Amino acid sequence: MKRLAVLVAIFAGLGLLPLLVGSDFWLNAIMLALFSALIGQAWNIAGGYAGQFSFGHALFFGIGAYAVAVLQVDLGINPWLGMLVGGALGAGAGAALGWLTFRYGLRGSYFALVTLAFAEVFRILANSTPFTGAGEGILIKLNPHPAMLQFKALSGYYWLLLALTFACFLSVWWLERSRLGAQMLAVRDNEDAAAAVGVDAFAVKLKAMALSGLFMGLAGVFYTQRYLYLDPGLAFGPTQSVEALLVAIVGGIGTLFGPLLGAFALHLLGEAAQTALGDVPGANMVIYGTVLVVMVLFLPRGLASLGKAGLGKAGGRRQGLRRRKRRAKDA
Amino acid sequence: MLEVTALTKRFGGLVAVDGVNLSLPAGGISALIGPNGAGKTTLFALITGFHRPDGGCVRFQGRDVTGEKPFRIARAGMVRTFQIVQPFAGQTVRENIAVGAHMHLSDRAEALARAEEVARAVGLSDRLDRDAADLTVAGRKRLEVARALATDPKLLLLDEVMAGLNPSEIRDVIPVIRAIRDSGVTILLIEHVMQAVMELSDHAWVLNQGRLIAEGAPRALAADPAVIEAYLGHGMAERLAKGAAHA
Known part of the structure; x- marks a missing residue:
C-alpha cells in the first residue's frame, strides 16, 4: 500500500508539471524521459520480472506504431480505436514471439538473438511492403483535435503519455502482489524448481511477453501520434530496443521504480553531455555505453538498489560477486 | 497410490533405469536406496515428468501420468524436491515457500500466510525474511521440503534431504519428516543416510545399475546378500558371512 501511495504521488506530481x-x-525533455520510463518498464515486465532478456522489443513498439498509422491512413479508422488495436497487436505479437521461442526451450542469449532477428525481419518487411509506405514511411495528416488523438498544446501529449506510463507502472505494482508476479520471479530464478511446484513456466512466460508487448505497442501508438510520421527504421530499428533495456538495467531490473529512475538519470546525463560537448554526433551513445559498463560492474542491481540499503549494502559489485561465487560452488 | 510398471530410460548406450516395477501404497514412508549412480534420481525424474521414459508407465492415483509435464504432475499432487537444492536465490524464504502455496491459492496474502505456517512445520520460522541464498545447507534442504509441502501434496518425493547434513542436523530433520507423514502425506525418499532410512521407513526398494534388486523391510534388506554386494562389491556377502562364522 505504501508503494502504491508513493507511485500515485509521483505521477500526480508529474501530472501537475x-x-x-x-x-x-x-x-519536451521530461516527456522524452517519461517515454523511456514507459518502454523501460514494459521491457522490465518480461526482462526484469520474468527473466526473458529481449533485444528486440522494437518489434512490439513498431507493430503498435504501424497499426495506428496504417488503420488511420489506409482505412480511415479513428486513432483512439487504433490505440486499442495497436496495444492488442503488441500483446499478441509478444505472445506469438514467446510461443515460437519458448516451445523450443530457447533461453538466455538464444532468446535474445531471436528477438533481435525478428525485429530486423519486420524492419525489412516494413521497408518493402506498400501498405506500410515502404521506405518512404507514413505521414499522418495533421488534424490537431483530441478526437483524432492529436493535440494543439504539448501538454495534451504529455498527459496522454503520463496516463499510459501510469497504467504500465500500476500493472507492475499489481504484478508484484499477485500470483502471476510471484510465478514470474520463480521462473526467472529457477525454471525447474518452479515447474516442480506446479508452475506452468511456458504459460507464465507467454503472459509476461504479452503484457510487455501490450505496453510496448501502446508506446508505439503514442510515438506515431506525437510525431505523425513513421518509417521502418524508427519503428523497428534497434533504438527503442536498446533504450528500453538500458533504462531498465540502469534503473534496476525487476524493480517497480527502477525504470523511472533509470530514464530520468539517463536523460539528465544525456542533456548534460550535450551541453558540455555540443553537437558531437554519437556522443550520447558513447556515454550510454560507458554508463552501462559502469553500472553492470559496480551496481548490477541498478540505481534502485541504492535506495534499498544505502551504499554499503547496495548489492553492488561485492555482493554480486559473492553471490555468483556461491552459485558456482553449489553447482 | 503410485504404480510404476517396466519403467525404462536410456542415455545413449547406458540404461539408467531398466524395467523398474514398483507399487507404493498410500500412507507411510518408503525409501529408495542404492549405491551412487544406481539411477535413483533418474527414477524420480521419470516419475515426476522431468525426464521422458523410453518405456513403461507411471500411474498416480489410478491415472496414467507417463510423460506428462512436471507442472501437471505436481498439480495432480505428486511433488518432488531436488537433491541439489534449487532455491529461488534473491527471494526471501517466505517468498520461496509462497510459490509452492500459490499452486492452490491465488491470493498473495493467503499464500504468504500459508508459507508462514509451512515454515513453522519444518522449523524455518525464524528465518522467514532471510534471503534464501544466505541459508546454510541444512536450511536450504528444509526450504526444499517446505516449498514442496506448501503445495499440499498427496505424495512427496524427497531426494536426499539429509545429504550433507551433520548428525545433529539429521536428528533434527527426522521428526519433521515424521510429522509430515502423520499429517497424511505419503512419502517416498531417496536417502544414503542409513540411520534415517532405518528410523523412518516401513518399506524400501534397492536399486542397482538401473534395476530393482530387492525390496522389503529396511532391516531385512541390510542382511540381504544381493544388497551387500551392490554396495560393497562382488563376493563381499560371502566374505562377511565367513568372517561372522569365524568370530
Missing part, C-alpha cells in the same frame, strides 16, 4: 513548467523545451 505542465501547469508549472512554462517552457515547451523542458516539458
Whole structure:
C-alpha cells in the first residue's frame, strides 16, 4: 500500500508539471524521459520480472506504431480505436514471439538473438511492403483535435503519455502482489524448481511477453501520434530496443521504480553531455555505453538498489560477486 | 497410490533405469536406496515428468501420468524436491515457500500466510525474511521440503534431504519428516543416510545399475546378500558371512 501511495504521488506530481513548467523545451525533455520510463518498464515486465532478456522489443513498439498509422491512413479508422488495436497487436505479437521461442526451450542469449532477428525481419518487411509506405514511411495528416488523438498544446501529449506510463507502472505494482508476479520471479530464478511446484513456466512466460508487448505497442501508438510520421527504421530499428533495456538495467531490473529512475538519470546525463560537448554526433551513445559498463560492474542491481540499503549494502559489485561465487560452488 | 510398471530410460548406450516395477501404497514412508549412480534420481525424474521414459508407465492415483509435464504432475499432487537444492536465490524464504502455496491459492496474502505456517512445520520460522541464498545447507534442504509441502501434496518425493547434513542436523530433520507423514502425506525418499532410512521407513526398494534388486523391510534388506554386494562389491556377502562364522 505504501508503494502504491508513493507511485500515485509521483505521477500526480508529474501530472501537475505542465501547469508549472512554462517552457515547451523542458516539458519536451521530461516527456522524452517519461517515454523511456514507459518502454523501460514494459521491457522490465518480461526482462526484469520474468527473466526473458529481449533485444528486440522494437518489434512490439513498431507493430503498435504501424497499426495506428496504417488503420488511420489506409482505412480511415479513428486513432483512439487504433490505440486499442495497436496495444492488442503488441500483446499478441509478444505472445506469438514467446510461443515460437519458448516451445523450443530457447533461453538466455538464444532468446535474445531471436528477438533481435525478428525485429530486423519486420524492419525489412516494413521497408518493402506498400501498405506500410515502404521506405518512404507514413505521414499522418495533421488534424490537431483530441478526437483524432492529436493535440494543439504539448501538454495534451504529455498527459496522454503520463496516463499510459501510469497504467504500465500500476500493472507492475499489481504484478508484484499477485500470483502471476510471484510465478514470474520463480521462473526467472529457477525454471525447474518452479515447474516442480506446479508452475506452468511456458504459460507464465507467454503472459509476461504479452503484457510487455501490450505496453510496448501502446508506446508505439503514442510515438506515431506525437510525431505523425513513421518509417521502418524508427519503428523497428534497434533504438527503442536498446533504450528500453538500458533504462531498465540502469534503473534496476525487476524493480517497480527502477525504470523511472533509470530514464530520468539517463536523460539528465544525456542533456548534460550535450551541453558540455555540443553537437558531437554519437556522443550520447558513447556515454550510454560507458554508463552501462559502469553500472553492470559496480551496481548490477541498478540505481534502485541504492535506495534499498544505502551504499554499503547496495548489492553492488561485492555482493554480486559473492553471490555468483556461491552459485558456482553449489553447482 | 503410485504404480510404476517396466519403467525404462536410456542415455545413449547406458540404461539408467531398466524395467523398474514398483507399487507404493498410500500412507507411510518408503525409501529408495542404492549405491551412487544406481539411477535413483533418474527414477524420480521419470516419475515426476522431468525426464521422458523410453518405456513403461507411471500411474498416480489410478491415472496414467507417463510423460506428462512436471507442472501437471505436481498439480495432480505428486511433488518432488531436488537433491541439489534449487532455491529461488534473491527471494526471501517466505517468498520461496509462497510459490509452492500459490499452486492452490491465488491470493498473495493467503499464500504468504500459508508459507508462514509451512515454515513453522519444518522449523524455518525464524528465518522467514532471510534471503534464501544466505541459508546454510541444512536450511536450504528444509526450504526444499517446505516449498514442496506448501503445495499440499498427496505424495512427496524427497531426494536426499539429509545429504550433507551433520548428525545433529539429521536428528533434527527426522521428526519433521515424521510429522509430515502423520499429517497424511505419503512419502517416498531417496536417502544414503542409513540411520534415517532405518528410523523412518516401513518399506524400501534397492536399486542397482538401473534395476530393482530387492525390496522389503529396511532391516531385512541390510542382511540381504544381493544388497551387500551392490554396495560393497562382488563376493563381499560371502566374505562377511565367513568372517561372522569365524568370530
